[in-house]
Amino acid sequence: MSATSFDPRTGAVVATVADTSADELRTVLATAATAAPRLAATSPAERRPWLHAVADALELHRDELARLADRETALGLARLTGEVDRAAAQLRFYADVAAEGSYVEVTVDEPTATTPGLVRVNRPLGPVAVFGASNFPFAFSVLGNDTAMALAAGCPVVAKAHPAHAGLSMRQAEIAREALAAAGAPRGAFSVVSGHQVGVELVRAPEITAVGFTGSQAGGLALWRIANERESVIPVYAEMGTVNPVVVTRAGAADIDTVAKGFVASFTLGSGQFCTKPGLLLAPAGSGAAAAVAAALHAAGPEPVMLTEAIARGVVAGVEQMRAAGAELVAEVAAGGAAFAAPAAVLTASPDALVPGSRVLEETFGAVVLVVEYADDAELAAVVRRLQPSLAASVFTGGADDPDAAAALALLGDQVGRVAVDEWPTGVAFTWAQQHGGPWPATSVPSATSVGAAGLGRFVRPVAFQSVPDGWLPPEARSDNPWQLPRRVNGTRS
Amino acid sequence: MSATSFDPRTGAVVATVADTSADELRTVLATAATAAPRLAATSPAERRPWLHAVADALELHRDELARLADRETALGLARLTGEVDRAAAQLRFYADVAAEGSYVEVTVDEPTATTPGLVRVNRPLGPVAVFGASNFPFAFSVLGNDTAMALAAGCPVVAKAHPAHAGLSMRQAEIAREALAAAGAPRGAFSVVSGHQVGVELVRAPEITAVGFTGSQAGGLALWRIANERESVIPVYAEMGTVNPVVVTRAGAADIDTVAKGFVASFTLGSGQFCTKPGLLLAPAGSGAAAAVAAALHAAGPEPVMLTEAIARGVVAGVEQMRAAGAELVAEVAAGGAAFAAPAAVLTASPDALVPGSRVLEETFGAVVLVVEYADDAELAAVVRRLQPSLAASVFTGGADDPDAAAALALLGDQVGRVAVDEWPTGVAFTWAQQHGGPWPATSVPSATSVGAAGLGRFVRPVAFQSVPDGWLPPEARSDNPWQLPRRVNGTRS
Incomplete structure (x- = not known):
């Protein structure tokens, strides 16, 4: 062998x-x-x-x-x-x-x-x-x-x-x-x-x-x-690692195009093969987040090449499984010509589809993400509480006087090992204060x-x-x- | 119910x-x-x-x-x-x-x-x-x-x-x-x-x-x-908790009667119902440890009363199982008249009988102990390495210039959460430096x-x-x- x-x-x-x-x-x-x-x-x-x-x-x-x-x-x-x-x-x-x-x-x-x-x-x-x-x-x-x-x-x-x-x-x-x-x-x-x-x-x-x-x-x-x-x-x-959620507050959604561009840059980094890849964007209803992310993905035009053939197959299968579980595909960049190429994809789902055990809530390793719009604070809280705990999360805010930021931060802090404000969770500095962990099943301890x-x-x-x-x-x-x-x-x- | x-x-x-x-x-x-x-x-x-x-x-x-x-x-x-x-x-x-x-x-x-x-x-x-x-x-x-x-x-x-x-x-x-x-x-x-x-x-x-x-x-x-x-x-x-071993060094065995009296006092405390009860005494060959412990037990004449009927039955069964696995009973104080009374017992076994998985090496909850004589340092090390890890252990020495003490201490330190010198392991102070734990199966973490x-x-x-x-x-x-x-x-x- x-x-x-x-x-x-x-x-x-x-x-x-x-x-x-x-x-x-x-x-x-x-x-x-x-x-x-x-x-x-x-x-x-x-x-x-x-x-x-x-x-x-x-x-x-x-x-x-x-x-x-x-x-x-x-x-x-x-x-x-x-x-x-x-x-x-x-x-x-x-x-x-x-x-x-x-x-x-x-x-x-x-x-x-x-x-x-x-x-x-x-x-x-x-x-x-x-x-x-x-x-x-x-x-x-x-x-x-x-x-x-x-x-x-x-x-x-x-x-x-x-x-x-x-x-x-x-x-x-x-x-x-x-x-x-x-x-x-x-x-x-x-x-x-x-x-x-x-x-x-x-x-x-x-x-x-x-x-x-x-x-x-x-x-x-x-x-x-x-x-x-x-x-x-x-x-x-x-x-x-699991799906690392990102919450965009109402004020944070004011410039949704910038958030969308940053999101695409973060989830396509390394062809989306990061344990800290943001896999779920929770944005306020009416923010146009899904369309903005779809546009940003097409503009970026990534050509993901995966580490192994199995991972490349997993991306295609993951998108199919998420669709079968109720998610809707809103943008896809087809796989390029590399041997282990895979598509990049943006899907959306209604908050109601995010039920525990649903495939929609599971990580798809690669440049595949889910965008979900929440109606109000109660719905946001309900969705976040249904997620599996993660290694990291982020909140995108409207700045220091954002009235919703502290609540979103506290909500996410209960479920993850690290929570960032106005920064993507992808990078993990090795320092004295770093925490790269989280409740089961993000980690075993x-x-x-x-x-x-x-x-x-x-x-x-x-x-x-x-x-x-x-x-x-x-x-x-x-x-x-x-x-x-x-x-x-x-x-x-x- | x-x-x-x-x-x-x-x-x-x-x-x-x-x-x-x-x-x-x-x-x-x-x-x-x-x-x-x-x-x-x-x-x-x-x-x-x-x-x-x-x-x-x-x-x-x-x-x-x-x-x-x-x-x-x-x-x-x-x-x-x-x-x-x-x-x-x-x-x-x-x-x-x-x-x-x-x-x-x-x-x-x-x-x-x-x-x-x-x-x-x-x-x-x-x-x-x-x-x-x-x-x-x-x-x-x-x-x-x-x-x-x-x-x-x-x-x-x-x-x-x-x-x-x-x-x-x-x-x-x-x-x-x-x-x-x-x-x-x-x-x-x-x-x-x-x-x-x-x-x-x-x-x-x-x-x-x-x-x-x-x-x-x-x-x-x-x-x-x-x-x-x-x-x-x-x-x-x-x-x-498991069997907490006590090693008596050659110099420590000089006054074996005092060690034996202390041992009996420790393992009969609370009718032997301590997770830190010393369950195994390892003494040098020719020290007369088993006879001394037997004599000390008869002199002390404890009358163990157990917490529950099941524990009391477990003591009797434990002694029988240890004997069936090759240990020899050298002293027993019969159960008294209480409803949940149990005997106190001292058994011995040859170092060869202490093989992994043997019942002889398992804890019997109650005033039941095993005394084993070791021929030399190599045999002591071999026996200790065959023991399941414990919460605590002790070494009884001949004082500060005992040439064998440091080695015995290091040997036990690899297997337990706490090791004491010239003191019984029974007491557990709640302080800043206390450690009440140990490798599996003494504890789960x-x-x-x-x-x-x-x-x-x-x-x-x-x-x-x-x-x-x-x-x-x-x-x-x-x-x-x-x-x-x-x-x-x-x-x-x-």
């Missing part, structure tokens, strides 16, 4: 990667398990140069990697070159977040007359399995956010190559392994495996302590179910984030040491604080 | 509580859902007096409550009076932790040339279902840790009455509702329901956003499975704790606000910081 990647523009084979054998997988897992205590014994400051070295190596191979990625994804050299830089910057950011030390959450209770001395620290979980996404072959793939966070937090990573960019996955892994070895990281700190069934066995492996996943709901839920059937159940952090500093917390576990003499404690728990971590002592932060 | 509690000393009925009807449950859920946004709009400082009022009311009714609890649990007036005070102190502690404000984790990224302004805050999840334990009718029941944390974090609570102390559950709920109403908490902030099937429906209810559970593995896993089958899956924080300040984090969810004008933000995210919460701004804590 093997994984084969194709050029979405021509359909030609780009790379064929043999599946990892059972023996190889055993070796990878054993090496990761051996590396785990070695990584856990290093300080985040010691691990920092490892991640910086991988970042440097990515940048050094920027052009080669972007070209290879473009052959396997057709996302375009400009975007992919930028994404190499983003992946490198992410690796450095999470290394720096770890080195800052807050994620260890060192908490010290000195003994009292009635309570013992306790030191609570977050310790690395152990080997983490990472399943990247097809749509971000650098930023959310084998060296993406999950890998960077797990390594920064002190966990060995076993990444699964993505079949849609199998060649790029292996090349990135090779570059990373060389950079990590040169920087002094233990053998087994990072490995890559390939193969569908190998991925299943990876999640089942007793050595694996957590799973990071970015991709489709079907894929994420499958891994979540497998992990829940283990003898020792482990957390699966699956970022799956609503308290977690897969982008931003807080994401490191997914790969650690608290342990409390009670009345333990200093010399027997791991460094992060010692009273002399050799790693110079921020601490809370007797309830007060230092 | 109804729940009936019995006096464990006599077997007489103490209380009968009718099951909550389907209509009543719907009302309870609707009221909790209505209360949720009202609670979320209050600051932790505003909620603080509510919890303090419940604490005051518990103390005011201390003697009445302890007497009722003693009739339903036979845990003794001294212990139960102390536990009322503990529950009151917990309520105040979590209210104070919430008021300190760190749990909101306010994180602000000011806008830059390339990234938008973001404010990330933890917001209350919504109505939380709480399932308490039989063995702590105050500290881990309807007004226990989970309820206190959820309310402190701004979530309405729907608690399920425990059938083994059904009368006490309802009386505590009555006291709490009155105190909350007098303190100005919204209606629906706290409710109690009763009935086995009602508990199932509670976990299935769309209004419920998270579940806190303390109790048996069977009970916790059942609720976890039900939650995983919901259309919208929600987190179940189940603290289930290894990163969570059900005791200690960090437990509030189970009942909140991060939301990021992007480029949102100050006036439209919830108070906790506003730049003028009306709730005076600690913040991290541009990566730096203030």
Whole structure:
């Protein structure tokens, strides 16, 4: 068995990667398990140069990697070159977040007359399995956010190559392994495996302590179910994404043409293959939103080329299913001449058609969106409450004195991980305050984030040491604080 | 249908509580859902007096409550009076932790040339279902840790009455509702329901956003499975507990009689009905540990009275099952004359008998323990690695220069949520640094704790606000910081 990647523009084979054998997988897992205590014994400051070295190596191979990625994804050299830089910057950011030390959450209770001395620290979980996404072959793939966070937090990573960019996955892994070895990281700190069934066995492996996943709901839920059937159940952090709703307020609809142009630019970005693609525009009745979006789509004339043949077929099928469920097609740009080309489409539906379970409310991965007009606040609220929770949402307003904006914002805030004002939800900055998550089924763990500093917390576990003499404690728990971590002592932060 | 509690000393009925009807449950859920946004709009400082009022009311009714609890649990007036005070102190502690404000984790990224302004805050999840334990009718029941944390974090609570102390559950709920109403908490902030099937429906209810559970593995896993089958899956924080291992080092075995006496005192406390009961003593070969523990048990002569008839039967069955699986009975104190009396027992087994899946390695709830002698460090490590992860563990050492202590501590630290030196694991202080959790199957979520300040984090969810004008933000995210919460701004804590 093997994984084969194709050029979405021509359909030609780009790379064929043999599946990892059972023996190889055993070796990878054993090496990761051996590396785990070695990584856990290093300080985040010691691990920092490892991640910086991988970042440097990515940048050094920027052009080669972007070209290879473009052959396997057709996302375009400009975007992919930028994404190499983003992946490198992410690796450095999470290394720096770890080195800052807050994620260890060192908490010290000195003994009292009635309570013992306790030191609570977050310790690395152990080997983490990472399943990247097809749509971000650098930023959310084998060296993406999950890998960077797990390594920064002190966990060995076993990444699964993505079949849609199998060649790029292996090349990135090779570059990373060389950079990590040169920087002094233990053998087994990072490995890559390939193969569908190998991925299943990876999640089942007793050595694996957590799973990071970015991709489709079907894929994420499958891994979540497998992990829940283990003898020792482990957390699966699956970022799956749904329809990210955008509300245009009455005042925000004053310049509906500008909103429509921005909407088209956002939902056609990367051929609509973003987990933060705005999939639903809710605009006031009489705003002419559907016609404006239809006009903007025709004016833009996108030519979506999808990552895989299956995704391209899914776009066509998705439009058909939405129509069958009661949506009306108001604009379509036909598929171009590429092998994995797909149409771009705008559909509309009445608020009454948006009932839980309807296909109209489900995501169609690609440049396909739904525009719905709401009569009043009550109808808007009713529609939003019927939506599945999402990663992100936006409100387009008439400015600071818009009387409807705060209510729309509060409504959406209850259902998503991030809500933006007068900006499209597509971009996800990797910063301290970012939240890329959301209630089920946007993600499998609503308290977690897969982008931003807080994401490191997914790969650690608290342990409390009670009345333990200093010399027997791991460094992060010692009273002399050799790693110079921020601490809370007797309830007060230092 | 109804729940009936019995006096464990006599077997007489103490209380009968009718099951909550389907209509009543719907009302309870609707009221909790209505209360949720009202609670979320209050600051932790505003909620603080509510919890303090419940604490005051518990103390005011201390003697009445302890007497009722003693009739339903036979845990003794001294212990139960102390536990009322503990529950009151917990309520105040979590209210104070919430008021300190760190749990909101306010994180602000000011806008830059390339990234938008973001404010990330933890917001209350919504109505939380709480399932308490039989063995702590105050500290881990309807007004226990989970309820206190959820309310402190701004979530309405729907608690399920425990059938083994059904009368006490309802009386505590009555006291709490009155105190909350007098303190100005919204209606629906706290409710109690009763009935086995009602508990199932509670976990299935769309209004419920998270579940806190303390109790048996069977009970916790059942609720976890039900939650995983919901259309919208929600987190179940189940603290289930397993065998908490204690390692005696070679030097620690020098005074084995003292260790044995302490062990007996710890595992017979509360008739062995603690989730932190030390269930396995690992002592060096030739230490005479089994004989010493046997002698100490006979000297102590406990007369365990169990919380329920089923638990009492489980003790007898557990001893039989352990013997059938290869353990040898070395000491037994026969059951006394109480209705729900059970024996206390010490068994031994060879390290070879401790294989994964063996009944010998499973918890027997009650005053039943296993003593195992290890030949050397390698055998100790092999045995510990075969154990299921636990909530807690202890190492008994020969003092600060014990050459084996650090290794034993590290070994246990990989498997448990808390490890103590020269102290028994039974007591669980509620403090900032406490960790009451552990890897599967000790708990369902290894990163969570059900005791200690960090437990509030189970009942909140991060939301990021992007480029949102100050006036439209919830108070906790506003730049003028009306709730005076600690913040991290541009990566730096203030």
